[in-house]
Amino acid sequence: MIAKAKTANDVAPLGGGTNLVVEMRASGVGPATLVSVGQLAGLRGITIADGTVTIGAATTVSDILRDPRMKQVAAVLVESADVFAGQMIRNTATVAGNICCGSPAADLVPPLLALGASVTLRSGSGERTVPLDGYFTGYKTSVRKPDELLTAISWPVPTAKSASRFYKLGRRRGDAITMVGVSVFVSLKDGVCDTVRIALGAVGPCVMRSKKAEAVMQGKAPSADLIAKAAQAATAESTPIDDIRASGEYRKEQVQVLVQRLLTQSLESLS
Amino acid sequence: MTNRKTLKMTVNDTVRNVEVATNETLLETLRRVGAVEVKCGCEKGDCGACAVLLDGMAVDSCLTLTHTVGTRAITTIKGLGTAEAPHPLQTAFAELGAAQCGYCTPGMIIATQSMLTHDTATPDENDIRHGLSGNLCRCTGYTKIYDAVLEGAKAMRETEAAK
Amino acid sequence: MNKLDEPTVAEQNVNFRQIGKPRTRTDAPGKVFGKTPYAGDYVMPDMLHARVLRAKVPSARMTRLDVSKARALPGVASVLTFRDLKIGTVATDIPGQTGFKRRATDQQILVDELVRYQGEPIAIVAAETVEIAQHALSLIEVDLEPVPGVYNVFDAQKPDSPKVFGTDNLVASYKVRKGDVEVGFAAADVIVENTFTTQYIEHAFLEPEVGLGWEDEQGVINIRSSTQAVETFRYIADAMGLPHSKVRIRGALVGGGFGGKCDVTVELYIALLTKATGRPVRLGFTREDSFYGHGKRHPFIITHKTGFTRDGKITASKIDITSESGPYAFMSPYVLMYATEAGPGPYLVDHVHIDSRSIATNNMYTSAFRGFGATQACIAYEQQMDEAAKVLGIDRIELRRRNLLKTGDAIATGFKVQSAVWTEECMDRAMAALGEKPKDKGPIKYGHGLAAYQQGYGRMIWLHDTAEGWVGVEMDGTVLVRSGMTDIGAGQTSSLAQIAGELLGIDMMDITVYNSDSSTTPLAGTSSASRGLYMSGNAVRLAAEAVRDRLAARAAQHFGSTADDVDFANAQVFLKSDPRKTMPFKELVATCASEGIHRAELAIFRAPFGDWIDPETGQGQVHPDYTYGAHAVQVAVDTETGEVTILKSIGAHDIGQAVNMAAVEGQIEGGVAQGHGYALSEELIYKDGCLVTPSLSEYLCPTSMDSPRIESIVLESRSGLGPFGAKGIGEPGHTPAAPAVANAVADAIGTRVFDFPLTPEKIARAVRTARKAG
Incomplete structure (x- = not known):
């Protein structure tokens, strides 16, 4: 995957290259200079410190799967990484690249949004950290400036009283492009929903949080009825298109099905 | 240019x-x-x-x-290996009919080797499905590939244990 | 021993030394060690690289074509357009053995005036590098003025529709009239009528089309290509105005075919550019080229109206069949014939009425695909049987049992099948292997499905199919086989080694097979129509038997016995009556050599020849013989998302006699996986003639994650026409898999999706619709 600058006519960061190499060769044009972030050893690795998980921009999808700690601190990301493309792509593609390519169907973004992740952007003039929620501004657009490099992704280690789930609905099981991707995160405090994050993939111009669905749950005692209402809210907030994989109508239905299912599973696992 | x-x-x-x-x-x-x-x-x-x-x-x-x-x-x-010094996966793929047209075979064996090294040396059938999902095969229906990977992995473990 | 009272079980040929066992194929070592050269792996000094310019629109008139800038580009050796062609058209027929060619079905080689499908070649370029050739394509100036096209078979049949083929878009049509269907319907208690549709699908062989051509010192254009059919040299020669003897196709081991490498593709462009430049030319299709550059599987619309008595006996079968041909004929008429012949399935029906037609459109042209039209026919008749069972309230397996053809019965075309018909046993074995259906869990529902089938093997008998094969013994006792048969991965050459080895007592791994060369290996026809083993195997068997007979006669003289007492095994010759009397095979061969005894034989095998079936009634013989069997599937369906998981998939087939059991299983397993994809995920989507799925991430073949372990149950009636009683299995394993999946899904969800493929979306919608309907 790539971390491609928005207006990069001359320079672009190259992650694993599993998207950018194909794009460059299909169009016959590419940036004059590629910075191979994927090979910068300093940017590869997973650290867990002070209740925060941080992964460098060169960390691959396989790195996520092969680090036994990840099941504790980001089980939902592991779930997603597990159904991400095929082995060779997982060995090459970076988590950062999956964010930077900006695809609305990017599989790793919903779980990262569910985990409440932030990204670190670095340029010659300094470094800033922005929440992944709000990072995307539209179809393949983001707040990252052309001279900024996405160097790290981080999220808080989930608390014990929390659960999260991811599901990828594809037209086949292996190596598929997502029709609908949903990830949820719920934490409970005193019997009511404390933090709720619901992230939706492939049902809008970019991967998005359904704030309306989250608001339905927030501060309420979970119930089947409440979950159904949240799922309805998420469906209402989604704006999927028709494409070769599925109709918008089906996608909307599936947002309902999957949000409901994943919230139910998450909450059941906490009870 | x-x-x-x-x-x-x-x-x-x-x-x-x-x-x-x-x-x-x-x-x-x-x-x-x-x-x-x-x-x-x-x-x-x-x-x-x-x-x-x-x-x-x-x-x-x-x-x-x-x-x-x-x-x-x-x-x-x-x-990975030659006819004179075959890799156990090559032997298993040949003997168990896991190569039909053979065009996917080099990539398939390479992916298997990588999976056995980095993910698990003792794969079950689901591990194999997961590890090889990026390698399309249009001839075998994967069944004999599952057999060959299980057999080849076993032979590799035995070789390793004998060392 | 007491099996003798079962007349269908042949007792001969059961004491094989190599045949019938699961053997390592002779081609396997080369493949696992990366040593096998495929057609794309060859290079030559001074070689040029070719690319094809394709039309981006499906229906247009070319008003301007200017290649001057492309020709002027440094590094470009040749740019050819229709103006440079002597003849301009090439045959789309089967490159058969008869010398006859269908009339008026040729296609233009390069667009002359009209573009008839998206991707139709406009110009071909040869240059010093692929990059230069690609650049040259971008310099070709083409003006294409859109012309109204027709993109579905319904519109194409309207009187005022644009005409793509002939005067009426009708590429072929057939009829079957057996008994009196109205009498049959009058006798029916229940009439069931349904329409089933299938989609365009892609072969998706892993190796895209590729070839390398050069002109040799005799002026022969040689083409090393990835092909199922070296016999296409004739059509290439015809298209270039050359004698047939001046074009030579040399195959290589092929990276998958499935029917998609039977027609002429890269070979002709290579030949033209080689001739134009005098230099070797390599053309490798990209994956995208492959999507645009060879014929696809036919979409079909099949309506069944079937009469049943209350106790489930079929009284009449009326079937209406429409297939989509695209703008050129290619295999469409033959594929339609297979679908028509197979129409009512492996059932005994007295009153049959079938009308079928293949219709031209401006969607991609269609041609051979594993199973030909018999597969689409099976998708319809087997879903119809399940729907009828539901209406009749009879168990699905029982309904089939009451109607299955038995050995000696006449099929829809009136032909009485001479070989064993073991469908029932296959059906029972497959269902037994499926076991119990798991209990539903919330939205996850489980389903079982079965499909039985009939599939012809060998060519239609009016094509007068023959195959030649050569077997010879070197002076040191090593054995050579020569056969024109191409090897597309099914183990074609390995089986020939095994047959010759069995007969001459030499291990198959010690036999060298030369194959797939249209000039120096005796022509055996294409590896298609499940005819490879049947035809080339019989030819090699005949040749090996002839050599063996001569060697045996000489050995008998040596031992002082009779030739029929001589046997060959483990590179030894010995007497059956006294196995202590033995001599090394190579000693016998050396003796024969010194005495001038002929150690080689070129044999020809002729399939049964016959005439066309009666055009008015469709009665007569179509195929030499048929394979029968059944496939059973267990699925889990998520009724909310519509996702299907195939849990078990079991094919049971009477294949007559296995030559290499592992290869037989491999054919079944691979065919089944293609059936899974056919039913669930594979679909070439054309929007107004334009392909919107031209990659392997959009065209979805099953991956390992989608594929359960497939089980093969192999029965051997030893009653087929192939060597040692073998029947064809290349296509039969595939044919029932997709309808079995469809029936399992319908069983799980309690309703049916009638349009292939059964995508999650269609399944979820069907469940919702059924729920609303209560």
């Missing part, structure tokens, strides 16, 4: 200097220098026929720019 540069590459333990254009993929480079056992199926990372090992890790050579390989050792199916 594209720049060319001479790179030092290690292919199957042989070091060679190769002149490479900056936009050239490893698949193109390898086939150009005679490593035609690396197969071209789609050039988009959709089929896995071109898989090779970089320092023991399987990648799609069609998605790898040769310039980014650096010092990593490249291993193709020919580097």
Whole structure:
């Protein structure tokens, strides 16, 4: 995957290259200079410190799967990484690249949004950290400036009283492009929903949080009825298109099905 | 236009200097220098026929720019074993009918080797499904590939244990 | 021993030494060690690289074509357009053995005036590098003025529709009239009528089309290509105005075919550019080229109206069949014939009425695909049987049992099948292997499905199919086989080695097979129509038997016995009556050599020849023989998302006699996986003639994650026409898999999706619709 600058006519960061190499060769044009972030050893690795998980921009999808700690601190990301493309792509593609390519169907973004992740952007003039929620501004657009490099992704280690789930609905099981991707995160405090994050993939111009669905749950005692209402809210907030994989109508239905299912599973696992 | 540069590459333990254009993929480079056992199926990372090992890790050579390989050792199916000194996976694939047209076979064996090294040396059928999902096979229905991977992995463990 | 009272079980040929066992194929070592050269792996000094310019629109008139800038580009050796062609058209027929060619079905080689499908070649370029050739394509100036096209078979049949083929878009049509269907319906208690549709699908062989051509010192154009059919040299020669003897196709081991490498593709462009430049030319299709550059599987619309008595006996079968041909004929008429012949399935029906037609459109042209039209026919008749069972309230397996053809019965075309018909046993074995259906869990529902089938093997008998094969013994006792048969991965050459080895007592791994060369290996026809083993195997068997007979006669003389007492095994010759009397095979061969005894034989095998079936009634013989069997599937369906998981998939087939059991299983397993994809995920989507799924991430073949372990149950009636009683299995394993999946899904969800493929979306919608309907 790539971390491609928005207006990069001359320079672009190259992650694993599993998207950018194909794009460059299909169009016959590419940036004059590629910075191979994927090979910068300093940017590869997973650290867990002070209740925060941080992964460098060169960390691959396989790195996520092969680090036994990840099941504790980001089980939902592991779930997603597990159904991400095929082995060779997982060995090459970076988590950062999956964010930077900006695809609305990017599989790793919903779980990262569910985990409440932030990204670190670095340029010659300094470094800033922005929440992944709000990072995307539209179809393949983001707040990252052309001279900024996405160097790290981080999220808080989930608390014990929390659960999260991811599901990828594809037209086949292996190596598929997502029709609908949903990830949820719920934490409970005193019997009511404390933090709720619901992230939706492939049902809008970019991967998005359904704030309306989250608001339905927030501060309420979970119930089947409440979950159904949240799922309805998420469906209402989604704006999927028709494409070769599925109709918008089906996608909307599936947002309902999957949000409901994943919230139910998450909450059941906490009870 | 594209720049060319001479790179030092290690292919199957042989070091060679190769002149490479900056936009050239490893698949193109390898086939150009005679490593035609690396197969071209789609050039988009959709089929896995071109898989090779970089320092023991399987990648799609069609998605790898040769310039980014650096010092990593490249291993193709020919580097895994030969008729005289076969790799257990090669033996298992041949004996159990896991190669039909054979075009996916080099990539399939490479991906298997990588999975056994990095994910699990004792795969069950689901591990195999997961590890090989980026390698399309259109001939076998995968059944004999599952058999061959199970058998080959077992032989590898036995070889390892005997050491 | 007491099996003798079962007349269908042949007792001969059961004491094989190599045949019938699961053997490592002779081609396997080369493949696992990366040593096998495929057609794309060859290079030559001074070689040029070719690319094809394709039309981006499906229906247009070319008003301007200017290649001057492309020709002027440094490094470009040749740019050819229709103006440079002597003849301009090439045959789309089967490159058969009869010398006859269908009339008026040729296609233009390069667009002359009209573009008839998206991707139709406009110009071909040869240059010093692929990059230069690609650049040259971008310099070709083409003006294409859109012309109204027709993109579905309904519109194409309207009187005022644009005409793509002939005067009425009708590429072929057939009729079957057996008994009196109205009498049959009058006798029916229940009439069930349904329409089933299938989609365009892609072969998706892993190796895209590729070839390398050069002109040799005799002026012969040689083409090393990835092909199922070296016999296409004739059509290439015809298209270039050359004698047939001046074009030679040399195959290589092929990276998958499935019917998609039977027609002429890269070979002709290579030949033209080689001739134009005098230099070797390599053309490798990209994956995208492959999507645009060879014929696809036919979409079909099949309506069944079937009469049943209350106790489930079929009284009448009326079937209406429409297939989509695209703009050119290619295999469409033959594929339609297969679908028509197979129409009512493996059932005994007295009153049959079938009308079928293949219709031209401006969608991609269609041609051979594993199973030909018999597969689409099976998708319809087997879903119809399940729907009828539901209406009749009879168990689905029982309904089939009451109607299955038995050995000696006449099929829809009136032909009485001579070989064993073991469908029932296959059906029972497959269902037994399926076991119990798991209990539903919330939205996850489980389903079982079965499909039985009939599939012809060998060519239609009016094509007068023949195959030649050569077997010879070197002076050191090593054995050579020569056969024109191409090897597309099914183990074609390995089986020939095994047959010759069995007969001459030499291990198959020690036999060298030369194959797939149209000039120096005796022509055996294409590896298609499940005819490879049947035809080339019989030819090699005949040749090996002839050599063996001569060697045996000489050995008998040596031992002082009779030739029929001589046997061959483990590179030894010995007497059956006294196995202590033995001599090394190579000693016998050396003796024969010194005495001038002929150690080689070129044999010809002729399939049964016959005439066309009666055009008015469709009665007569179509195929030499048929394979029968059944496939059973267990699925889990998520009724909310519509996702299907195939849990078990079991094919049971009477294949007559296995030559290499592992290869037989491999054919079944691979065919089944293609059936899974056919039913669930594979679909070439054309929007107004334009392909919107031209990659392997959009065209979805099953991956390992989608594929359960497939089980093969192999029965051997030893009653087929192939060597040692073998029947064809290349296509039969595939044919029932997709309808079995469809029936399992319908069983799980309690309703049916009638339009292939059964995508999650269609399944979820069907469940919702059924729920609303209560």
